[in-house]
Amino acid sequence: MKSKTVSMIVALAVIFGGFGKPLANSSVDYLKSQILTDWSVITLSATNSLDGVNLGILETDPGQTPTDIERKILARSAAGANSDRLVSRLSGYFNGTEIANPAVPGLLSDDIFGVLALSSANARPEIRAAxxxxxxxxxNPNGGWSHFVDGQPNSDFTAMAIMALISAGENSNSDTINRGFAFLEQCDTGAGFSHFSGQGADAYSTSWVVPAYRAANKPLPSGAAEYLAAFMENNGSFDNSTVLTAHALIALNSKYYPVIGQATIPPPADTESPAQESNPVNERQIFVTIHGPSGIIHQGNISGAANALETITKSGIAHQTRNTPFGIYIQSIAGIAESGLNGWMYTVNGGKPGISTAHYALSANDQVVWFYGGPNDTGPGTENINANLPAGEQTSASVLLSAEITNPIPSSSETAEATANPNRPPIIIFGVDTSSVNFGQLRPGDNSPARPVKLTNSGNVNLDVTTALSNADPLFHQGLYIESNKSSTFLSGYCTPQEGYIEPFIPAASCGVFWKVLDKWSSFSAPVNAHSEKNVNLSLRVPSDFQSLGHKNGTLIFWATAK
Incomplete structure (x- = not known):
């Protein structure tokens, strides 16, 4: 019996850029005839072509990664929709310096798109400035920017960084902006722009770069528009790609990011209520109660708390926090710190949320209760969520995955109440240490860096852990691998990785090396003993002939079965 399933959503952002001929009705018709995406909404708004378009996509949940939230904010702003709730969710990832995604440290792209998103919504100017x-x-010293803080600069993210900074108030002739354009000039081939300096022209990169020139009101280098025009097909598409068509039309219509629409679209009823429209965040009243071990420490209304974390940070009560893979954790309130299995937890309107306090967006008149207790304490009005299952049954945990594929180049795990008591009944309490994994920017033929995930068995029975994919794009069926450091093999005579293996970790003579062994997701199996942890690495291999564009989704489930 499978007692519960928590999905692991695998979201790959596949973004290629490009240009074509000047806007024609056939290009707009092509976008309208395809499955609508957030990028399509942005482009149709920029070209005043939203009439008759079903904008239900704007009401869909964007997912949990910052870049997914940012893209949805950009789309909603382009259509003139309110994004207060999404802005609150995105703000929960801000650590005072950057948008911090614990699953993928060192990203710069989520900060670049974060500025664009917040600028499009005209929200949180203090976060935009930081x-x-x-x-x-x-x-970079050469003037460019990369997907990662220390990555190799490329034209795509340099262009987006320029537009982000200008949207945040940077002078378009500042030294920073001019250095950025100096890097872009290194990528100018005389026709289109290359992704990296010194390479051939690339339509996808060109589609990002041209809007940067428009945003800065700088002359567009000759040949770029003509280069893009060559990619327009008879059906109005650009290279038969919805993504490329959307980006190309922005560029060829002298538009740039962020696109801000004029329409007035009501917020979705299930996430942004009319009451919130007339009750701005700074005026909202949240009733907060803080229960310590010996009684109530604080009780009363707090104004302006956008998320559960701010009910503490705005209360004036002494507290300490720390970053965890799940977000910011309150480790002490009023001098009362976590101890052993006991610590601070919270409920909202009697329910115990399953996400970090900074990621839980509040509504007017919500009631937040902070309480001190153990992992099985549910607080007022909540239910025990641990799985108390007999041996032989199962539970599962999940991780959100994402990757960004560009054009080719020529749970928190719950702490157990279990103890060493031999008379205690069998309990399965299984989890993973992260809610999202981003494989970064990949191209066809690339192998992603390994992304660590920790499997935790906090129960009192040994577990066998396997994986399954559900509703997953073929990319993940083909290219998702899991390495558990369980074995290695010496391959004599091989100087390059072979199928099923990743980079060598012990070099040997004559090209023979020890390779860490990779399991295809479908073959993965690993024991995790009671009260123990196991580290595994997820890797994604993008086939060299991969051509399917757009966002790829799927569910990867770690199944834990009691021995």
Whole structure:
């Protein structure tokens, strides 16, 4: 019997850029005839072509990664929709300096798109200013920017960083901006722009770069528009790609990011209520109670708390926090710190949320209760969520995955109440240490860096852990691998990785090396003993002939079965 399933959503952002001929009705018709995406909404708004378009996509949940939230904010702003709740969720990832995704440290792209998203929503100017400083600090000496803080600069993210900084108030003739354009000039081939300096022209990169020139009101280098025009097909698409068509039309219509629409679209009823429209965040009243071990420490209304974390940070009560793979954790309130299995937890309107306090967006008149207790304490109005299962039954945990594929180049785990008591009934309490994994920027033929995930068995029975994919794109069926450091093999005579293996960790003579063994997700099996942890690494291999564009989704489930 499978007692519960928690999905692991695998979201790959596949973004290629490009240009074509000047806007024609056939290009707009092509976008409208395809499955609508957030990028399509942005482009259709920029070209005043949203009439008759079903904008239900704007009401869908964007996912948990910052870049997914940022893209949805950009789309909603382009259509003139309110994004207060999404802005609150995104703000929960801000650590005072950058948008911090614990699953993928060192990203710069989420800060760049974070500024664009917040600028499009005209929200959180203090966060925009801090992110702009972080982006400027991440500029490479050659003037460019990368997907990662220390990555190799490329034209795509340099262009987006320029537009982000200008949207945050940077002068388009500042030294920072001019250095960025100096890098872009190194990528100018005389026709289109290359992704990396010294390479051939690339339509996808060109589609990002041209809007940067528009945003800065700088003359567009000759040949770029003509180069893009060559990619327009008879059906109005650009290279038969919805993504490329959307980006190309922005560029060829002298538009740039962020696109801000004029329409007035009501917020979705299930996430942004009309009451919140007339009750701005700074005026909202949240009733907060803080229960300590010996009684109530504080009780009363707090104004302006956008998320559960701010009910503490805005209360004036002494507290300490720390970053964890799940977000910011309150480790002490009023001098009362976590101890052993006991610590601070919270409920909202009687329910115990399953996400970090900084990621839980509040509504007006919500009631937040902080309480001190153990992992099985549910607080007022909540239920025990641990799985108390007999041996032989199962539970599961999940991780959100994402990757960004660009064009080719020529749970928190719950702490157990279990003890060493031999008379205690069998209990399965299984989890993973992260809610999302981002494989970074990949291209066809690339192998992603290994992304660590920790499997934790906090129960009192030994577990066998396997994996399954559900509703997953073929990319993940083909290219998702899991390495558990369980074995190694000496391959004599091989100087390059072979199928099923990843990079060598012990070099040997004559090209023979020890390779860490990779399991295809479908073959993965690993024991995790009671009260123990196991580290595994997820890797994604993008086939060299991979051509399917767009966002790829799927569910990867870690199944834990009691022995």
């Amino acid at each position: 992110l702009a400083d972080f982006i400027k600090a991440g500029q």
